[in-house]
Amino acid sequence: MSSTAPTNDIAAARPLPDAAGAEPAEAGTGRFSVNLRQSGIYIAFVVIVVLFAILTGGKSITPQNISNIMVQNSYILVLAIGMILIIIAGHIDLSVGSVVAVTGAIAAVLMVNLHLPWPLAILITMITGGLIGAFQGYWVAYFGIPAFIVTLAGMLVFRALTMWTLGNQGIGPFPTEVRTLANGFAPGYLGNIGLGPLGGADLFTLLAGLLAVGGIVATQWRARHGRLRYQQQVDSIQLFALKMLAAGIAVMFVVVQIARFKNLPWVLVLLTALVLGYSLLTNRVVFGRHIYAVGGNLHAATLSGIKVKSVTFWLFVNMGVIAAIAGVIFAGRLNLAGPTAGNTFELEAIAAAFIGGAAVQGGVGKVVGAITGGLIIAVINNGMSLIGSPPERVMLVKGLVLLAAVAIDVWSKRRAGVAR
Amino acid sequence: MTDAILRMQAITKTFPGVMALRDVNLTVQRGEIHAIVGENGAGKSTLMKVLSGVYPHGSYTGDVIFDGEPCRFSDIRDSERRGIVIIHQELALSPHLSIAENIYLGNEQTRRGLIDWNRTNAEAGRLLARVGLHENPVTPVTDLGVGKQQLVEIAKALSKSVRMLILDEPTAALNDEDSAHLLDLLRGLRADGLTAVIISHKLNEIRAIADSTTILRDGRTIETLDMRTDEVSEGRIIAGMVGRDLDHRFPPHESHIGDEVLRIEDWTVHSPTQHGRVVVEGANLTLRRGEIVGLAGLMGAGRTELAMSVFGRSYGIGISGRIFKDGREIHLKSVRDAIRHGIAYATEDRKLYGLNLIEDVKRNISAAALSRLSKRGWVHDNEEYRVAQDFRRNLNIKAPSVLTTAGTLSGGNQQKVVLAKWIFTDPDVLILDEPTRGIDVGAKYEIYGIINALADQGKAILVISSELPELLGICDRIYALSAGRITGEVTRADATPERLMQYMTKEKEQ
Numbered sequence: 061m062s063s064t065a066p067t068n069d070i071a072a073a074r075p076l077p078d079a080a081g082a083e084p085a086e087a088g089t090g091r092f093s094v095n096l097r098q099s100g101i102y103i104a105f106v107v108i109v110v111l112f113a114i115l116t117g118g119k120s121i122t123p124q125n126i127s128n129i130m131v132q133n134s135y136i137l138v139l140a141i142g143m144i145l146i147i148i149a150g151h152i153d154l155s156v157g158s159v160v161a162v163t164g165a166i167a168a169v170l171m172v173n174l175h176l177p178w179p180l181a182i183l184i185t186m187i188t189g190g191l192i193g194a195f196q197g198y199w200v201a202y203f204g205i206p207a208f209i210v211t212l213a214g215m216l217v218f219r220a221l222t223m224w225t226l227g228n229q230g231i232g233p234f235p236t237e238v239r240t241l242a243n244g245f246a247p248g249y250l251g252n253i254g255l256g257p258l259g260g261a262d263l264f265t266l267l268a269g270l271l272a273v274g275g276i277v278a279t280q281w282r283a284r285h286g287r288l289r290y291q292q293q294v295d296s297i298q299l300f301a302l303k304m305l306a307a308g309i310a311v312m313f314v315v316v317q318i319a320r321f322k323n324l325p326w327v328l329v330l331l332t333a334l335v336l337g338y339s340l341l342t343n344r345v346v347f348g349r350h351i352y353a354v355g356g357n358l359h360a361a362t363l364s365g366i367k368v369k370s371v372t373f374w375l376f377v378n379m380g381v382i383a384a385i386a387g388v389i390f391a392g393r394l395n396l397a398g399p400t401a402g403n404t405f406e407l408e409a410i411a412a413a414f415i416g417g418a419a420v421q422g423g424v425g426k427v428v429g430a431i432t433g434g435l436i437i438a439v440i441n442n443g444m445s446l447i448g449s450p451p452e453r454v455m456l457v458k459g460l461v462l463l464a465a466v467a468i469d470v471w472s473k474r475r476a477g478v479a480r
Numbered sequence: 481m482t483d484a485i486l487r488m489q490a491i492t493k494t495f496p497g498v499m500a501l502r503d504v505n506l507t508v509q510r511g512e513i514h515a516i517v518g519e520n521g522a523g524k525s526t527l528m529k530v531l532s533g534v535y536p537h538g539s540y541t542g543d544v545i546f547d548g549e550p551c552r553f554s555d556i557r558d559s560e561r562r563g564i565v566i567i568h569q570e571l572a573l574s575p576h577l578s579i580a581e582n583i584y585l586g587n588e589q590t591r592r593g594l595i596d597w598n599r600t601n602a603e604a605g606r607l608l609a610r611v612g613l614h615e616n617p618v619t620p621v622t623d624l625g626v627g628k629q630q631l632v633e634i635a636k637a638l639s640k641s642v643r644m645l646i647l648d649e650p651t652a653a654l655n656d657e658d659s660a661h662l663l664d665l666l667r668g669l670r671a672d673g674l675t676a677v678i679i680s681h682k683l684n685e686i687r688a689i690a691d692s693t694t695i696l697r698d699g700r701t702i703e704t705l706d707m708r709t710d711e712v713s714e715g716r717i718i719a720g721m722v723g724r725d726l727d728h729r730f731p732p733h734e735s736h737i738g739d740e741v742l743r744i745e746d747w748t749v750h751s752p753t754q755h756g757r758v759v760v761e762g763a764n765l766t767l768r769r770g771e772i773v774g775l776a777g778l779m780g781a782g783r784t785e786l787a788m789s790v791f792g793r794s795y796g797i798g799i800s801g802r803i804f805k806d807g808r809e810i811h812l813k814s815v816r817d818a819i820r821h822g823i824a825y826a827t828e829d830r831k832l833y834g835l836n837l838i839e840d841v842k843r844n845i846s847a848a849a850l851s852r853l854s855k856r857g858w859v860h861d862n863e864e865y866r867v868a869q870d871f872r873r874n875l876n877i878k879a880p881s882v883l884t885t886a887g888t889l890s891g892g893n894q895q896k897v898v899l900a901k902w903i904f905t906d907p908d909v910l911i912l913d914e915p916t917r918g919i920d921v922g923a924k925y926e927i928y929g930i931i932n933a934l935a936d937q938g939k940a941i942l943v944i945s946s947e948l949p950e951l952l953g954i955c956d957r958i959y960a961l962s963a964g965r966i967t968g969e970v971t972r973a974d975a976t977p978e979r980l981m982q983y984m985t986k987e988k989e990q
Contacts, residue, residue: 424838
């Protein structure tokens with residue numbers, strides 16, 4: 061970092077003070093409306109949750125159901141994290157479902173057939189996922205074949221390799237530790253406490269939740285403080301407090317319900333860690349910034365000295381590793397690595413990314429958005445099955461939601477009139 | 481005695497903030513070859529777009545009278561129906577279709593609703609014979625060189641029973657042999673009674689072929705010269721093209737020129753798309769600290785190609801030559817290398833190559849030097865904000881805040897963001913490609929001020945510009961480039977528009 065930016069001497073270069081006019085006021089009301097547009101997805105999510113809570117007579121927000129939604133959809137949410145990065149860079153990955161299958165199969169062979177210790181087996185599986193990503197990334201980044209084609213080929217190739225690895229049969233059962241990781245809960249380290257009318261709840265889970273809320277508030281407070289020190293525009297203290305309160309209530313609601321059902325699901329811990337890690341990557345790490353630059357304007361990124369090929373390559377490597385994680389979780393959850401594992405997962409992950417605000421042309425998107433998009437699909441799936449909708453109706457609604465989400469994105473962009 | 485096929489009277493066309501054409505008059509006689517000349521941006525292409533209906537009736541004022549009838553074209557098909565066909569500089573052929581398919585594209589020869597391929601190919605063959613192109617009509621266009629593609633375009637025009645053919649820089653991309661053939665063809669078509677309007681920068685060609693020449697400057701008609709009776713020299717045409725006084729459009733500046741910082745020797749670049757075409761040939765140039773150097777050249781002379789090939793080989797193949805920075809030879813294999821060696825290149829096309837339009841001002845400014853704002857891979861975003869704020873203030877970027885999306889800013893302010901981005905890389909050498917293209921006069925003045933201030937900090941500046949007055953107004957020294965070769969170098973004291981234009985239109989010595 062440089063503290064002597066060569067910016068200060070240019071002041072002499074203001075030859076026309078009159079033409080400059082008054083210094084434009086810092087963003088005031090305009091910024092709030094922009095925020096409203098960006099946060100439309102979160103509002104939509106809340107509306108959908110409330111809608112199904114009413115339609116199911118509260119069944120959709122019972123402790124058990126909330127826990128189920130998290131655990132049942134964890135692998136899609138994990139995949140959505142990798143997918144949003146690929147989509148921000150302007151690519152697509154159709155192969156993730158097959159990669160989930162082949163990595164699950166490899167994990168099964170290593171653990172069940174070869175009796176390798178499970179941590180070593182998971183490590184080897186993740187490395188294999190990375191190599192698969194490197195293979196696809198090579199063709200996309202360095203050979204210049206569109207990702208659509210490369211990953212369509214990958215979808216077939218890795219499905220074939222799955223069947224070959226499994227010998228056309230399922231392999232299982234998995235070691236208990238892996239099953240617990242995918243499907244199970246942390247032990248109730250500290251026992252239960254009574255929450256009055258809500259009944260008993262796992263104390264460890266509650267403390268973890270409180271810690272999370274405390275962490276959120278502390279980091280946001282620090283960020284706010286830093287911005288103030290740099291004389292940037294920040295929310296008023298009241299609005300800040302309101303936002304923190306809302307976030308705290310939302311997190312604690314989910315945490316309390318989960319604690320009332322059972323203990324803390326391990327996949328939720330994993331998912332939280334991934335979301336935090338990748339949010340930091342996209343916002344604060346140079347590599348993350350380069351993803352947006354490449355997707356926003358490839359030519360400008362190239363002429364800014366960004367190694368666009370390398371960025372693309374490593375994004376696919378990352379996607380491969382993430383697909384391997386999802387592969388282990390999925391196989392562990394079913395306690396079986398099967399030849400049809402991961403079918404259509406790629407489409408669910410892509411849908412999650414686009415519902416969560418990714419732009420079709422690339423350059424736009426957030427990890428939290430993709431997770432929210434994935435949760436919207438999850439809540440629709442779950443809620444509609446609770447009220448007894450037939451599968452075709454669920455599919456219909458999901459399709460229309462995806463179309464509507466992207467249509468709104470395209471429409472709002474056209475209205476904003478940002479030239480592309 | 482006059483038999484005018486076309487009269488354009490008092491044509492005025494404005495774009496937001498710019499008056500592109502102002503009371504322009506053009507009269508073309510039946511069966512003549514009429515040349516239109518002028519500097520880049522003088523309004524030649526705009527005038528032709530008015531004539532061909534690209535700018536529909538109502539978007540300009542004035543009258544277009546073709547063959548005695550007033551015309552109100554609403555699109556390009558309208559004008560083609562009347563027999564006015566324009567062939568653009570960028571050829572509009574579909575590369576994987578055959579010659580015959582291209583000739584009849586949008587005008588398919590059908591029999592009972594199906595394409596009659598025998599007639600299509602036979603007719604195409606007849607047209608090819610007429611333009612002197614000896615190729616099979618079923619050959620894909622991509623297999624032809626640019627010169628032959630040009631002939632296909634003309635054959636296509638002839639297929640539409642053209643009465644007036646407009647050619648925009650038809651020989652700019654052609655070699656001497658193809659150019660000579662094209663000019664012969666035009667002479668032949670003239671003998672058949674066809675009227676042609678030709679836009680060209682090549683004055684010797686115009687003298688060889690045109691019957692009359694209209695000079696445009698700053699969106700106005702200067703004069704129309706009769707090339708058959710008057711003894712018109714190239715100098716006479718150049719005087720008309722550039723003859724304008726330099727008013728107070730440039731901030732005063734006194735240069736303090738230091739040591740040599742960049743030297744380019746024997747720089748040669750080949751085209752990546754047209755096999756074997758040399759785009760820059762044996763160029764030598766030097767830049768010194770605190771010096772503002774201009775690079776003048778007409779469209780297609782290879783200015784941008786020269787700059788981008790130096791900037792980490794971001795253009796071209798088969799690049800040869802040597803680059804010396806502070807006296808030591810350096811090898812720039814990538815844009816990163818170039819930035820690391822203190823070279824910056826601000827592109828002529830800020831929307832396509834300069835900015836991430838959907839990203840905010842702050843992140844655009846930091847895009848090329850994020851490493852300066854980061855430690856071990858972590859970006860210091862508050863510092864980034866501060867840097868962007870400083871630039872916004874110092875360069876007077878008119879944006880509500882540095883969080884504003886770059887695509888919503890005006891052209892001048894976008895250009896300042898591009899400049900900020902490159903200044904923040906802390907370069908020793910700044911190459912500015914058309915730094916004031918498409919921006920208003922006030923913003924231009926500010927940009928000149930920024931350029932002067934950068935030079936005063938000891939940076940070497942290379943300004944590429946199509947506007948000669950701009951180069952004459954701000955540069956200490958100017959190189960002229962013509963057809964990929966540096967044809968002249970003049971100092972501020974010796975520089976005149978006429979002299980530069982002479983170098984810029986200089987052909988390769990035989």
